[in-house]
Amino acid sequence: MWLKSMVSRPKPSDAYPWHIFKELEDSLNLIEDFDQIALNFLGKIKESLAVDNLALLIYDQDIGKFRVSASMGSLPGVKSISFSSADPLVKWLKVNKTHLSLRDQPGVLDYLTAREREILETLGAQLCYPIISMNRLIGILFVGAKTERKLFSKQELSFIALLTPQTGIALENALLYREQRERFRRMLRADKLATIGELAAGAAHEIRNPLTAIKSSLQYLEGKSQDETARKLLGTALEETGRIEEILSGLLSFSRPSEIKKERHDLLESLDESLDLIAYQARKQKVRIAKELPQSPLYINGDKSQLKQLFLNLFLNSLQAMPQGGELKLEAGPADGKDVLVTVTDTGEGIPEENLDRVFDPFFTTKKGGTGLGLSICYGIVRSHEGNIEVRSQPGRGTTVLTKLPLKV
Template structure:
């Protein structure tokens, strides 16, 4: 009966396992196939739009600029198409050659014709032709939105990415990059074969493994049952089983060994932990160190047992210990990161401390647990440096763009004057040149102000008074009819800040708010104090149009601005000053209309600037 019962159990377990394993694997395979196909198509789409962006950037200005340069602005359409083809064909051929199987080109809306189609040796005969009325390219030019279309078009059955060419708010044509769908379908077919083959082999392998697993499992279970019966009478008896059940057998053997050797559970736990553990008694003498603590500190327990912690673990440096502070005050610390000069070593650790109590709740000492996170800290610093370099690259690109605009205007005016001009024209253009020079100089001045690390002059300052002084300045320089509503709490303590720097912060925010309202409006300024956190909050609210949600995260980026005459440095300087004071600034739209800027700063800089390293 027992043999039949075991055999039936084996069959049932195998059937149920196959059912519940094979179906999820097949479903997962189908899902994986779908996701992989979608990912491939998205990758293709991203690649094609990347090529269209290159075409857009290569054009720079517009088609009329090319025709004007070649002196054919008034020529017939055939001549214009020929000139544009000569100017753009080389680049489209280079792109097509660099991306085999890809077709690229330009379509001019004003000429209603294809002016170039690369590779030209294959599609040169299409140049000069227009697209059909139902062609998706016409929808792209009509809506001004980029589009991907899969279907039969000029080149045949293709996946076509089309990007509108927009200059001065007008669509002047579009560019495209496409790939034959047979190439895409071929890649999808190869990918599907690999996925189905892998999952099919996986299902087969799982079934075979499960059959073998259940057979060996039942044998091992019977061996464990017999061993437990024998262990009732002989704790020296060991159960020897291989496979997964071997872990259970090992646990049983370990339990028997623990009883035989009278080892406590606490000792086993302590020696198995990867975190270092040190305990001291009420007098501050070391009572225990686990193996991890000895490894991290380089100190053996027998060398320091019953000796003072501060003298045994720390030599020749000033160090205020969290463990000793917990022992004396009862304050608990969790996850504090710091440098720890243990026995000549300089570790960077994460440390937690608490008091020790016996089973009756009596205070008997303190415990510290710590782990070495030096490698983590090093990797964080590498990531930080990489982020700084990336941010520097983005800022330099923005600087080049901002400086190039006034220089281009100056160059054009000077060239015009060199070619010959009247005294009246010179009198007209000289102020324009000076204006553009001043504009470039302003950008450079603000960049220098943003980049230099000016020393702050920290003083005890009444924030409310500083706000009132700044508003007087804004009223004197602002051209807008702006009213100010002040809700300043008089009981706010003085803050230790640089008054000139914060006057610049308030000035930039208030002027931005006034300019954003572009007419009569109201700015509300509120102050408050959180006595628990020791921080002051300053809130500026206006009745302007607010900022689009997707742009709020960019307002503090250097050179990002939505104003025609702005340089985009003001709010970047604001954030830098506030960060230097260990503060925070947030921007958010007001549901009823307007924008709210919230500044939070600690009131005491000297406490904020010190980092007490303890353990």
Template structure:
């Protein structure tokens, strides 16, 4: 029997509670006990019926013998006594006797009892019973009981027309012999004598005991089988529930382990790969289906050079940072951990290796270091710019004054003008320092980046034509709304354009793309076909005053980084020496933003 148990999400089948099992067992036990008692009573009733019929048959036989003798008119007391003694010779018959209505024994299979009175008087209804007999159970000897059948003794019963004619039996006090005489009574259907037969109950009692034992044994077996069935059903359901819970737990654990952000690789006792989660596939570039069941050492030696030592049993490694060369993916910074899995008896079961990609961590660490460096340089730049700008104004004034004192075209005039030009250059550097040190007070508002790109490209269009550079704009297929400061973002784009064109001194292609990411961020890509950036310089390009150009100040990309930082945007640089550079900016999108023109129109 199953019961429904409602849960919040769905209905589940619940096993029978122990109380239900106990109740069902008690009901089964009560039913078996009732059936057993009924069977025992039915056996007792059946035994009584058989013995009473047997006693009645013996009584009829005695009456038939007496009737035969009386018909011949040759009977006396000795013949009746002999008949009773002969009839009682059967082993199942303990005794046969005839008494008068006062209970005095007139004839008995044991002649010594003649003349005595029976201990327990017979019911007077026996004198009126001439066909079926009455019965009772009496004690004969210690532990011996007799099934006693009795009724009126009518040897002439059934003689049809002879009515009122009976027979009496007398006992001679001198000789002790019984004598049968004819007698007449007022009623022809009654008698003054009672015949009784004592039957041995031992065989029936033995059989009934055997039947009772068998019945009780069968009842016990039924109870045990029923209880066993209930327990088996309960245990089977408990097993199913435990199995389902184990399966759910295993599925949950497997899903959790599979979705871990770290690579998890497990080997069995033979060193074969037994588990390979999705993160491990991403880190190693290997397919899980191609690694499961294969030798782990062979896979590590072929695809992950430098990690084979992690597979040696007994070696425990925790969060060890290494530079690992992965086939087809280059050198990766990884955090590796490895340990053995032991059974309850301490025997080796398997080994587990955990890989964590540190590239993102390293990038975040680099960004923090760069931000700290820029912050320190910015504070220094603000102080230096303030202290230098005023003397520069004085120097430029003096240079202009002296240039007017010298003759036109003289060397002194050229030197004075060169001094003024250098002062202007220093002033531009100081202005850039102030821009770099100035707090990023941005006026962020929703705007379509696709409308900003064409405006920014117009500012460098003429310079690109003189350098033989072709400009390609590839806006996305839908509006790219983002929260941005148009002026500062335009400044950021101009710096990137100028750097890209400076890298293409022999001409090339400048491509600008926009797209909307699935996350809602706007991606802006600036790509050139210039000489590229060496890999050893990629980590330093955003440092202030770092430049590879002879006339550069090294503040252009530092200002770009600071502007994007104010927009809470990210920047990513990929470069292939001799092929070009791709700069990708990821600007937070403006959710539910509308066209700024439409907004201004409503205002």
């Protein structure tokens, strides 16, 4: 029985590089790094099938979409390609649990959306393989045409089909490991920020009272003084107290956001109003603004003015990261059925790995004249709305800030 079921595997032929299968299997047991597994997998397929283009999309829980994890070949704009679970292609792969050959099953194309067909065209995809682990579709592999435009042989097709389950398990393990690490990191960060918040709130309150006394004394003296120089100095001192007040209120809105006035409103309005505020600056800096927003309203229960401040801070950070121009992309939409996800992506300088854990700390700044309070305030606002905020970045390429807020239907 055993032997029989093994024989039903496609029969190896001498001409075919089956050793690659073994090599990949061995290497999968050794690596635990997700990106390396993905690249290794694509590398093996490219090497053995001589194909131009390959793209591997993996389900990203944070954004609820299949995103490009690794690719090979020249595929401009490949990084921005994504599929959602509701897309017909994803559904087809989930149901059929087998590969789709666009050449042999052209009828399936009619069932796809225009956007999907466009993506397949961009990828030059001939084959789509589901990557399944524990009965779940965790990824999709797109295989482009063969280098010399030859057809794929049956043997080649089953070769990929044999590689994918192995890789699926390895990828899933690496993902779980990555998620676990991420969860731990978030926990530490929340803990750290809660402690800093307590400290900051205490200090800010303590500083506020004497500051008010200083300010009113200065104002009194400024009014009384006849001496020009003295008035000038008092004016400067007053301005500086103003600055301290600003910093204090920033600190307070990080640690204990002022009473939030929640009201049901369309988040798209807050987003548009915040965008309007930076439109001029963006044009001046040659930053293109791209919007991917839904047609229908996104109702949430939140404090409109605070949310506007939140997005304004994110947009400003993006603009400041792109002094030479670039693209600021704003996307929003429902995620997981219970949240709204807003992503702000820029093509700026990015954030070095070692700073990623510190960007929400109050006073952490890498900018000349920066206050380092912007993201701390964002964190405070999101937390008081029972949401979540995350930063992802690729130094030299850009940054994405993901904000999740509870959806109010």
